[in-house]
Amino acid sequence: MKFNLQTSFTFSNEITLIMEDINQYLKNFNKEIIKKDKTVKIDNIKIQKNSLSFDIISEGSFRPHNVLLQMKNAISKEFGKKHHIGVRTIAILDYTIEFELEKKPLKKVTIPFADVKIKDKLATMKLKNVDDEFLQKNYIDRMINRVKEKVENQYYEGKGEFWESIWESPEKKPVWKKDPTEEMAKLGWLQQGPTKGKWFYRPQAAAILKTMEKIAIEEVLKPLGFKEIIESHIVSFDIWLKTGHLEGMPGEFYYIAEPATRDAEVWERFVDLVKITKEIPDEELKKNLSIPKAGICYAQCPVIYWSLKGKTISEKSLPVLIYDNTAISSRYESGGRHGIERVDEFHRIEPVYIGTREQLLKLREKMLERYKHVFNKIFDLEWRMAWVTPWYMQQSGKIGDKSTQDTGTIDFEAYMPYRGDRKKSEWLEFQNLSILGDKYINSFNIKAQKSKLWSGCSGIGLERWTTAFLAQKGLDPANWPKVFKKYLEKIPKGIDFL
Amino acid sequence: MKFNLQTSFTFSNEITLIMEDINQYLKNFNKEIIKKDKTVKIDNIKIQKNSLSFDIISEGSFRPHNVLLQMKNAISKEFGKKHHIGVRTIAILDYTIEFELEKKPLKKVTIPFADVKIKDKLATMKLKNVDDEFLQKNYIDRMINRVKEKVENQYYEGKGEFWESIWESPEKKPVWKKDPTEEMAKLGWLQQGPTKGKWFYRPQAAAILKTMEKIAIEEVLKPLGFKEIIESHIVSFDIWLKTGHLEGMPGEFYYIAEPATRDAEVWERFVDLVKITKEIPDEELKKNLSIPKAGICYAQCPVIYWSLKGKTISEKSLPVLIYDNTAISSRYESGGRHGIERVDEFHRIEPVYIGTREQLLKLREKMLERYKHVFNKIFDLEWRMAWVTPWYMQQSGKIGDKSTQDTGTIDFEAYMPYRGDRKKSEWLEFQNLSILGDKYINSFNIKAQKSKLWSGCSGIGLERWTTAFLAQKGLDPANWPKVFKKYLEKIPKGIDFL
Numbered sequence: 001m002k003f004n005l006q007t008s009f010t011f012s013n014e015i016t017l018i019m020e021d022i023n024q025y026l027k028n029f030n031k032e033i034i035k036k037d038k039t040v041k042i043d044n045i046k047i048q049k050n051s052l053s054f055d056i057i058s059e060g061s062f063r064p065h066n067v068l069l070q071m072k073n074a075i076s077k078e079f080g081k082k083h084h085i086g087v088r089t090i091a092i093l094d095y096t097i098e099f100e101l102e103k104k105p106l107k108k109v110t111i112p113f114a115d116v117k118i119k120d121k122l123a124t125m126k127l128k129n130v131d132d133e134f135l136q137k138n139y140i141d142r143m144i145n146r147v148k149e150k151v152e153n154q155y156y157e158g159k160g161e162f163w164e165s166i167w168e169s170p171e172k173k174p175v176w177k178k179d180p181t182e183e184m185a186k187l188g189w190l191q192q193g194p195t196k197g198k199w200f201y202r203p204q205a206a207a208i209l210k211t212m213e214k215i216a217i218e219e220v221l222k223p224l225g226f227k228e229i230i231e232s233h234i235v236s237f238d239i240w241l242k243t244g245h246l247e248g249m250p251g252e253f254y255y256i257a258e259p260a261t262r263d264a265e266v267w268e269r270f271v272d273l274v275k276i277t278k279e280i281p282d283e284e285l286k287k288n289l290s291i292p293k294a295g296i297c298y299a300q301c302p303v304i305y306w307s308l309k310g311k312t313i314s315e316k317s318l319p320v321l322i323y324d325n326t327a328i329s330s331r332y333e334s335g336g337r338h339g340i341e342r343v344d345e346f347h348r349i350e351p352v353y354i355g356t357r358e359q360l361l362k363l364r365e366k367m368l369e370r371y372k373h374v375f376n377k378i379f380d381l382e383w384r385m386a387w388v389t390p391w392y393m394q395q396s397g398k399i400g401d402k403s404t405q406d407t408g409t410i411d412f413e414a415y416m417p418y419r420g421d422r423k424k425s426e427w428l429e430f431q432n433l434s435i436l437g438d439k440y441i442n443s444f445n446i447k448a449q450k451s452k453l454w455s456g457c458s459g460i461g462l463e464r465w466t467t468a469f470l471a472q473k474g475l476d477p478a479n480w481p482k483v484f485k486k487y488l489e490k491i492p493k494g495i496d497f498l
Numbered sequence: 499m500k501f502n503l504q505t506s507f508t509f510s511n512e513i514t515l516i517m518e519d520i521n522q523y524l525k526n527f528n529k530e531i532i533k534k535d536k537t538v539k540i541d542n543i544k545i546q547k548n549s550l551s552f553d554i555i556s557e558g559s560f561r562p563h564n565v566l567l568q569m570k571n572a573i574s575k576e577f578g579k580k581h582h583i584g585v586r587t588i589a590i591l592d593y594t595i596e597f598e599l600e601k602k603p604l605k606k607v608t609i610p611f612a613d614v615k616i617k618d619k620l621a622t623m624k625l626k627n628v629d630d631e632f633l634q635k636n637y638i639d640r641m642i643n644r645v646k647e648k649v650e651n652q653y654y655e656g657k658g659e660f661w662e663s664i665w666e667s668p669e670k671k672p673v674w675k676k677d678p679t680e681e682m683a684k685l686g687w688l689q690q691g692p693t694k695g696k697w698f699y700r701p702q703a704a705a706i707l708k709t710m711e712k713i714a715i716e717e718v719l720k721p722l723g724f725k726e727i728i729e730s731h732i733v734s735f736d737i738w739l740k741t742g743h744l745e746g747m748p749g750e751f752y753y754i755a756e757p758a759t760r761d762a763e764v765w766e767r768f769v770d771l772v773k774i775t776k777e778i779p780d781e782e783l784k785k786n787l788s789i790p791k792a793g794i795c796y797a798q799c800p801v802i803y804w805s806l807k808g809k810t811i812s813e814k815s816l817p818v819l820i821y822d823n824t825a826i827s828s829r830y831e832s833g834g835r836h837g838i839e840r841v842d843e844f845h846r847i848e849p850v851y852i853g854t855r856e857q858l859l860k861l862r863e864k865m866l867e868r869y870k871h872v873f874n875k876i877f878d879l880e881w882r883m884a885w886v887t888p889w890y891m892q893q894s895g896k897i898g899d900k901s902t903q904d905t906g907t908i909d910f911e912a913y914m915p916y917r918g919d920r921k922k923s924e925w926l927e928f929q930n931l932s933i934l935g936d937k938y939i940n941s942f943n944i945k946a947q948k949s950k951l952w953s954g955c956s957g958i959g960l961e962r963w964t965t966a967f968l969a970q971k972g973l974d975p976a977n978w979p980k981v982f983k984k985y986l987e988k989i990p991k992g993i994d995f996l
Contacts, residue, residue, distance in 0.1 A: 112770050142774045149773075191805060194737055195792050198730035200805045203820065206728045227990055230704045232696035232843055233731075233826050234752070237778050239692055247772045251760040254732070255787055256794070262749040262832045272610050274745045275647075276640045280735050282789050289753055291780050292787070294693050296754070296794075307689060307698045314994035322701065322993075326845065328731050328826060334760045345730055347824065449996055492725055495820075496812035498947055 001100070001144075005064035006044075006093040008053035009075070012086045018079075019047050025078060026054065029071060037062035053093070065095070065135035072132070092135065095127040099144055106154040111146050113139065123147055164387045166410065169375070172382040172472065174417035175479045180470035181339030187475070188494060190340070197337045197344025203492045205340075205466075209347065211488040212465040213325065215378060216349050220370040220460070224363070226321045226351050231303040233327035236294045242443045243302045253295040254330035254344075260290050296330040300350035301440070301457040303327070308354070309444040318448060319355025319363060341428055341467040349460040356451045360435050361406060367433060367458060371412065379469050380481040382415040384427070407437040407454075414468035428471070430464035499598070499642075503562035504542075504591040506551035507573070510584045516577075517545050523576060524552065527569060535560035551591070563593070563633035570630070590633070593625040597642055604652040609644050611637065621645055662885045664908070667873075670880040670970065672915035673977045678968035679837030685973070686992060688838070695835045695842025701990045703838075703964075707845065709986040710963040711823065713876060714847050718868040718958070722861070724819040724849050729801040731825035734792045740941045741800045751793035752828035752842075758788050794828040798848035799938070799955040801825070806852070807942040816946060817853025817861060839926060839965040847958040854949045858933050859904060865931060865956060869910065877967050878979040880913040882925070905935040905952075912966035926969070928962035 015022060023045060030042045039060035046053045056064035072087055079085045101121045109116050113134070115126045125147060127134075184190050189204035201209055220226075234256060240246040245253075260266070270288060273281040297303070304324060313320060333344050353363055368385075375381045388411045412431035419425035435456035440446075446453060473480050477490050513520060521543060528540045537558035544551045554562035570585055577583045599619045607614050607621075611632070615622045623645060625632075682688050687702035699707060732754060738744040743751075758764070768786060771779040795801070802822060811818060831842050851861055866883075873879045886909045910929035917923035933954035938944075944951060971978050975988050 112767060112774065137775070139774050142776075146770060146773050193730040193732075194734045194801060194804055195730065195732050198732060199728075200730065200801070201728035202805075203725035203727055206726045209728060210726060227701035228704045228708060229701055230697075230699035230707060230845070232691040232693065232698065234691075234693050234696060234828070234843060236692045241772070241776065241778075246778070247769050250768055250772075250783075250786070251757045251762065251765045253757065255755040255757070255783075257753040257755050257790055259749045259751065259753070259830050262830060264749065267749045269610060270748055271745050272644060274739070274748075275644050276610065276637050277635070278640075278739065280739075280744070280791075285748075285753075286789060288748070289790070291784060292755055293778075303692060303698070306692055307700075308993075312996040314996055317994045320993055326826070328824070330732070332757050332760060345732060347728070495806075495818055496815045498810040498812055 001059060002098040003056075003058045003064045003095075004097075005056045005068060005095045006053070007056070007068060008051055008091045008093060009072070009087045010089045010091070011050045011052065011079075012088050013084075014050050015047055015052060015085065016049065018083055018085075021082075022047060022052060022079075025075070029074065033062065033067060040064070040067060042067075063140060065140060069132065069136060090132040092127070092130050092132065095130060095135075097125045097127075097140070097144065099123050099125070099148075101148060101151050103151055103155060105151045109147055109150045111143055111150070114143060116147055118151075123151075161388055163411075166385050166387055168384040169382050171422065172380060172415075174382075174415075174472045175474040175476075177417040178474075179339060179418040180467055180475065181341070183475055184470075188497070189475075189491075193345070195344075197333050197342075199340055199343065199345075202494050204494050207488060207492050208470070209462050209466050211484075212462045212469075213347075213349065215374060215484075215487055216460045216462075216465070217325070219374050219378065220367070221323055221349070221351055223370060224321065224366055226323045229304065229307075229322045229324055230326045231297075231300060231307070231324045233297040233329075234294050235297055235303055237292075239302050239306045240295070240298075243305070243440065244443075245298060245302065249298070252332050253298060254332060255292040256294045256296065257289040257292050260288050297327040298329060298331060299457075299459065300324040300327050300329070300348065301352050304350075304352045304457075305440045305444045305446065305455070308446045310446075312447045312449060313354070313453075315449045315451065318451065318453075319353050319359040321351070321353050321363075323349055323351035325349045339467065340463045343463065346464075347462045349462070350457055351460070352455065352457045354441070354446065354453055354455040356448075357406065357454050360454050360456055364433065364435060364456070368410075371431065371433070375412070375414075378481065378483045378487075379465075379473070380484075381468060381472055382422070383430075383468070384413050386411050386413065388432075407435045409434040414472070416468070416471045418471055428464060428468055430468040431458070431460060433458040499557060500596040501554075501556045501562045501593075502595075503554045503566060503593045504551070505554070505566060506549055506589045506591060507570070507585045508587045508589070509548045509550065509577075510586050511582075512548050513545055513550060513583065514547065516581055516583075519580075520545060520550060520577075523573070527572065531560065531565060538562070538565060540565075561638060563638060567630065567634060588630040590625070590628050590630065593628060593633075595623045595625075595638070595642065597621050597623070597646075599646060599649050601649055601653060603649045607645055607648045609641055609648070612641060614645055616649075659886055661909075664883050664885055666882040667880050669920065670878065670913075672880075672913075672970045673972040673974075675915040676972075677837060677916040678965055678973065679839070681973055682968075686995070687973075687989075691843070693842075695831050695840075697838055697841065697843075700992050702992050705986060705990050706968070707960050707964050709982075710960045710967075711845075711847065713872060713985055714958045714960075714963070715823070717872050717876065718865070719821055719847070719849060721868060722819065722864055724821045727802070727805070727820045727822055728824045729795075729798060729805070729822045731795040731827075732792050733795055733801055735790075737800050737804045738793070738796075741803070741938065742941075743796060743800065747796070750830050751796060752830060753790040754792045754794065755787040755790050758786050795825040796827060796829060797955075797957065798822040798825050798827070798846065799850050802848075802850045802955075803938045803942045803944065803953070806944045808944075810945045810947060811852070811951075813947045813949065816949065816951075817851050817857040819849070819851050819861075821847055821849040823847045837965065838961045841961065844962075845960045847960070848955055849958070850953065850955045852939070852944065852951055852953040854946075855904065855952050858952050858954055862931065862933060862954070866908075869929065869931070873910070873912075876979065876981045876985075877963075877971070878982075879966060879970060880920070881928075881966070882911050884909050884911065886930075905933045907932040912970070914966070914969045916969055926962065926966055928966040929956070929958060931956040 026042050033040045037060035039058050040062050041057045044055040056067050058064050076087050105118050117124045184205050191200045193199050270284045329348050330345050375383050388409050410433045411429050413427035414430045415422050416428050437454055441453045441455050524540050531538045535558040537556050538560050539555045542553045554565050556562050574585050603616050613624045682703050689698045691697050768782045827846055828843050873881050886907050908931045909927045911925035912928045913920045914926050935952055939951045939953050
């Protein structure tokens with residue numbers, strides 16, 4: 001890496017008379033700096049009237065902009081005392097940073113605040129219109145990282161996800177090959193919701209979804225000692241900044257805009273226009289709303305981590321085993337919506353577990369056992385498990401081959417007969433289970449009395465459980481496994497329409 | 499009421515030569531109109547070059563702007579055929595409407611699209627910058643109504659709500675006089691949520707809230723035959739236009755802004771800025787969001803009515819008895835937040851009932867019986883019931899004295915010992931029950947095979963049940979009624995922090 005910062009200081013008075021002094025001072029300053037980083041060089045010093053210009057060059061860990069900010073203070077102090085001269089303004093004439101990439105980029109890379117040119121594996125980043133205030137912010141290294149990451153992502157784009165089967169159930173003969181959502185909609189068990197990708201579950205479909213909830217709680221969570229918590233389904237941006245969601249999938253959130261005020265007088269014109277035109281006056285609405293600072297729950301675990309932020313957990317409370325079954329998840333899906341299995345709004349139970357590595361590895365075995373019990377014994381499903389690599393782990397590169405599979409995510413996939421051949425069609429991810437190491441533990445500064453903590457979570461999607469089950473077992477309880485029928489013997493009667 | 503519309507038509511050619519023809523035509527047109535409304539008069543006819551100007555005056559039900567639009571078509575047809583002359587433009591020179599108010603306004607009244615002057619009880623509304631396109635929209639009568647309503651509201655503002663006690667329990671000796679939220683927060687049973695007016699219920703407080711849910715379902719809803727549905731918690735504006743919520747409380751919604759796109763390229767700069775600055779770039783966010791078209795659930799019943807929109811319900815399905823226990827309610831509270839009893843986010847079960855008047859009046863008695871059973875026998879509360887008049891009924895003026903109490907709302911209020919003397923302090927509304935007549939039935943065009951339908955709903959606020967109970971019975975299960983303890987014997991162990 002090579003940094004070259006060209007700068008000029010404008011002093012409150014002419015400095016040509018103290019040229020020697022200044023030159024000497026800079027030389028000494030350079031000598032001191034070299035003790036910290038021997039690659040730093042102050043070069044090309046020019047003095048003219050009340051202006052001092054020079055370059056700071058560095059190839060080490062000490063960045064020229066940090067050198068500059070230190071120097072500004074030192075010079076002001078030194079020459080203020082000695083010559084009653086101060087630094088009025090600092091101009092950044094040029095700041096160019098060269099660094100090596102691991103791979104040649106496949107297409108152009110741009111980032112804010114700088115022009116980036118890349119030749120082979122050498123990137124040259126030239127900052128645009130920056131001042132010393134900008135340099136004070138800690139952006140430069142993040143900009144370098146962002147360029148590197150973008151090139152890295154170019155290679156990763158389009159590559160298939162990591163996927164490795166670890167368990168498969170025997171083949172099961174499906175009862176039918178129809179799409180359960182379509183059939184339920186025809187029967188009036190459910191109807192499309194008032195906005196895109198939402199559903200209204202009439203009593204018949206609601207009973208099935210609620211049965212899935214009951215089975216998850218009674219057969220998986222309670223036997224393992226998980227306790228329910230209730231979290232807010234509204235997530236502030238500062239939480240998503242910590243988890244990385246906000247940089248990961250900003251195009252997938254349902255954002256929340258609060259009213260700028262509740263004051264009826266401010267809203268009077270809006271109400272007038274609604275009452276007179278029977279339409280929504282968009283511009284008037286915009287004026288009365290605040291800029292979003294939060295969104296609707298995307299997954300439940302971030303708020304659970306937030307609730308433990310900065311806490312030190314007593315050893316005897318480990319492992320912490322809690323779940324949320326209240327917050328509704330919303331994800332903006334644009335394309336690819338299908339039935340109740342790929343939707344903008346869904347209902348998930350999310351258990352979160354925090355404990356030592358050993359505790360979590362043991363817990364994972366017990367959870368797998370309970371899930372197997374449900375999917376084999378109660379649902380009698382054809383399904384499989386696979387190691388996969390979700391975005392947050394891929395980014396930080398923590399997951400590797402099978403031998404290091406302490407952390408990582410297991411996906412549970414069910415065969416969906418309506419999609420065609422079991423070997424060729426896409427199976428439905430209807431459940432997952434992750435151990436995430438110390439990622440979120442560190443982001444939220446969660447500590448234990450003594451132990452080093454890990455955490456993990458496991459999303460139980462009720463809509464996914466429902467479609468996986470119905471896609472294989474059909475809508476007629478007569479064809480359902482006996483054990484399942486202990487939970488739901490028959491479909492409740494709905495409302496009859498003419 | 500008196501309408502005076504001054505208008506002028508510009509023709510495609512000079513019309514002075516056919517002046518007689520035009521005068522005769524207007525006379526005949528007026529004669530025809532008078533058959534429909536004898537107060538309509540076309541007056542002050544002037545012809546100059548290619549311009550025809552005249553006034554339309556009316557004091558009856560036929561509005562001058564409707565006369566004008568009819569006339570435009572008729573004239574174009576008549577003179578196009580006869581003289582090959584057409585109407586090029588219509589100018590509205592002045593449109594003044596006078597109407598009587600029931601009361602003198604207490605302060606100035608303004609509305610969009612017009613200047614309003616009021617002298618005593620006579621309002622003069624002069625339209626501003628309108629053209630014939632504006633007149634085609636059906637705004638004028640709604641504007642008149644809006645002025646009348648605003649004057650009416652001036653008298654209503656500040657007047658106390660209608661409130662009449664209809665039942666009171668005996669006094670009960672409270673176990674303590676503390677604020678349950680404060681005490682639970684001290685014990686770590688709950689903590690303030692990540693955004694304003696939200697809470698995070700740790701296992702101890704969650705257990706109590708979930709117990710309330712169970713009691714409501716097992717002791718009230720199931721015995722009466724209510725069936726669960728699952729609705730979307732995202733409500734589109736067209737639903738709130740139909741229920742009147744959007745004109746009733748636009749300053750209280752949590753609005754939802756969807757991403758304008760999921761396209762990663764569009765979001766790239768946003769992600770760059772988040773990654774580099776570790777802050778949210780508000781302007782970049784704004785650019786990437788759509789204008790809100792929906793909000794988070796305010797109460798659950800509107801989406802239930804929407805789900806039945808335009809349907810004809812079979813007689814044998816009456817009364818329809820359904821409830822939602824999934825959608826989370828959000829209300830922007832700005833001031834007045836307190837504990838878990840006045841919050842921006844809460845959890846409610848909302849049963850909705852649709853049937854004949856007789857069915858609903860009978861159901862109300864049975865529901866009151868079940869609620870009394872819960873609040874007297876299980877909670878052992880000190881509470882009362884009162885007739886109240888919510889905004890939507892007050893607006894339509896449907897509720898009156900006790901003799902006409904088929905429709906209306908009953909509030910359930912609990913004494914809150916921590917607030918002070920039972921006679922002087924404000925009690926907490928912890929439950930309500932409404933019969934709303936055919937208001938929503940009509941808004942959503944819901945029909946039965948034969949019967950005339952009414953509807954109603956009853957909000958069961960779990961946070962409200964929880965605080966009402968805890969405020970009187972305290973946090974120690976030892977002091978709780980035995981029957982309640984059948985549902986929750988002890989508080990689960992929470993997470994211990996150092």
